[in-house]
Amino acid sequence: MPVTLEENDALSRIRLEGAIDIGCAAELKTLLVQALNSGKEVRLAIDGATHLDVTAIQLLWAAGQAAARSGAGFALGGPMPEGIAADLREAGFDRFPVPECAT
């Protein structure tokens, strides 16, 4: 599965792998909503992702906005592949839609 959710007592981790596109957009939304509603810190792992399409980017952006409004912890929990960063720049996004983890 390109989109998975792993949970422990303190953390929900959403892992994206391979190409994340419209084919898994519905699943990504479900897991984002579930993770943000869990009351736990949410971490996004994209080090295995090769491509994010517009549906994925806008979902992550909306999740980041929702987390900021509710005060939930939502951050990038690992390195960002250079290919993804370049794709985002090309597509006119000046930064990744989810903030990097402060710790």
Place this chain on the structure above:
Amino acid sequence: MSMASNADQFKQSFREEAREVLVDLEAALLELNNHAGDPELVGRVFRGLHTIKGSGAMFGFEELAAFTHNLETAFDEVRNGRLAIGSELIDLTLAALDRIRAMLEEGASGTAAADEAACTRILTQVRRLTGVKAGTAERRPGAEMAAPTVALAAAGGPLREWSIRFAPGPDLMLNGTDPLLLLGELKQLGGLSVKASMAAVPPLAELDPERCYVAWEMVLLTEAGPDAIRDVFIFVEDHCELTIEPLIDPALKPASGAASDFALAPTADLIARALDDPRSQGGGRRTYDRPDSASSLRVPAAKLDQFVDLVGELVTVQARLSELAARRDDPEIAEVSEEIERLTSSLRENSMNIRMLPIRGTFEKFRRLVHDLARDLGKDVELTIEGADTELDKTVIDQLGDPLMHLIRNSMDHGIEPAELRAARGKRSTATIHLSARHSGASVLIGVSDDGGGIDAEAVRSRAVEKGLVDADAQLNEAEIFALLFQPGFSTAKQVTDVSGRGVGMDVVRQRVDSLRGAIDVASKPGAGTSVTLRLPLTLAIIDGLLVSVGDACFVLPLANTLECIELTSADIERANGKHVADVRGVVVPYIRLREHFNIRTPRPEIEQIMLVETEGGRYGFVVDRVLGNCQTVIKNLGRFYRHVQVVSGATILGNGTVALILDPERLASDAVRLGRQGRRAHPAAHPAAHPAVGAAPGGRRESARTNAI
């Protein structure tokens, strides 16, 4: 839905859209024949080819995209004034469109690859015209998609900055289009600065994960013109908001330097200006989300047919409810019944409107036939079209192609004279085939006329006698002679050609028109031309009717034909001296007694009703006992046993479960005329007006043949 079925669906959508684009391309190419070099037409052809190429590559039709690319290159050369458009390029492109069509169909049926020899032959000739070497034209479609418009960027225009705002429609990605690919394509035109706008992205809970909410503000520095920029978005233009505006006076910029060397210095300011544009402050709502947004859906025809069938069933049940409500003296039931009647009527009207299509597509297809036949026959012929926006039921339109094709082939081959004969007759060297459509009551009249030599009635008659179709001493008027043309195997052609002459075509026309419950009129003037008119019902499903009764029998008259109702008393009959004519405000109108016509043996009431109807042959009255009122009429086929019944176009089931025959006023009137003529011939001196309407048929009716059949 699985990704695989999504992909199949996208491919199917592409095929359907590509077929439409091909029709438009063909029309534009044929128009170019007469308006060589018209920049608008050249642009139309270029854009059509670009759409097919771009969408084709995107949906996995790589061969098709690569093939189309060569043609697109040729028309880009035409567009830039480097290649003159001529009949050779037009003919080659028309042949190429046939190959593209075949590739689409082969893809649909899963059969082998397109006819490579034919494709290669066409490409070789196109390359010869454009001067492009084979190696450069045969790039792989994938690479082609990555850099499709480099040639446009190098068009050598002045270097300008453009502000581009691109807001994809919400379903863009569902249709298989990735907006990021378009940005990549735009980048090939020059220096591009991009900023994504998330203003329209809704909160996570409300976000539809498969819709696209992101918009882009861009600044592009390029030598390409606005058309080339717009071409990038050509196959999504109908599904997005797109504005392309120049930002800086071109005089302020040097017109040299490759686009790729450009540094994006001024763009931050320009983007800020673009973002200040009130159009980008949409409050997160785009035009697509507005309730009155114009959009369209592609629905399989079978689903629509099923829908109309169900509406037909509903109309029948609603009639039963109305009947029940009329019998029960219960105001509550009556109120519900009236409400359902109103809604059913509205639903019926809407569902029928969905099936109505303009005939333009069918007509336009024949431009190619006329063009090809004219070339093959060595004749100079132009096709003119009138009333292309006339709408009729899709079921009827679907069956019109064959009859029209046979009529046009016949006109081209036999009707239109060779050039030298036209010159000798003092006619214009370019002959005309005229296709027309117009509404007439509940019918639509489709005309095919030519300015050829006309029909030699005597030759038709002699041939019919020779073939044993009529006796040598038969007395036939011109209309009856022309009707012989539609007999199976009848042909007056001295020579059978590739085009016509086997006597099959006209029989096919008659059979198809019969199956549509239509009629054929032929009018011809020797030396001046021939006109064939097909009278077809607007719809084969549900019509507004007027329910009338004669004795115990009920009949439906199509409301579109009816004008008014007047009383007929014994005194009126006496005043007319027994003739079947009525005085309607000083105008004499012949009438037909349905009681006599259908041999209904019940006594007639003291006061009868004359329903006045308008027909192509003039105004007639139909005498009935009572007019019962309007009714929504679901047309049911009478079946093959009644196929020879001339005057009934079908039947319908009334609310009380009885069956009413739907009358065809045109046929009823012409049938009465025919019976009257026969009666006069049989008893020229003693014809007491078995069908006196005949004798009083309205004047001014042209001599014509009409073939009728169920």
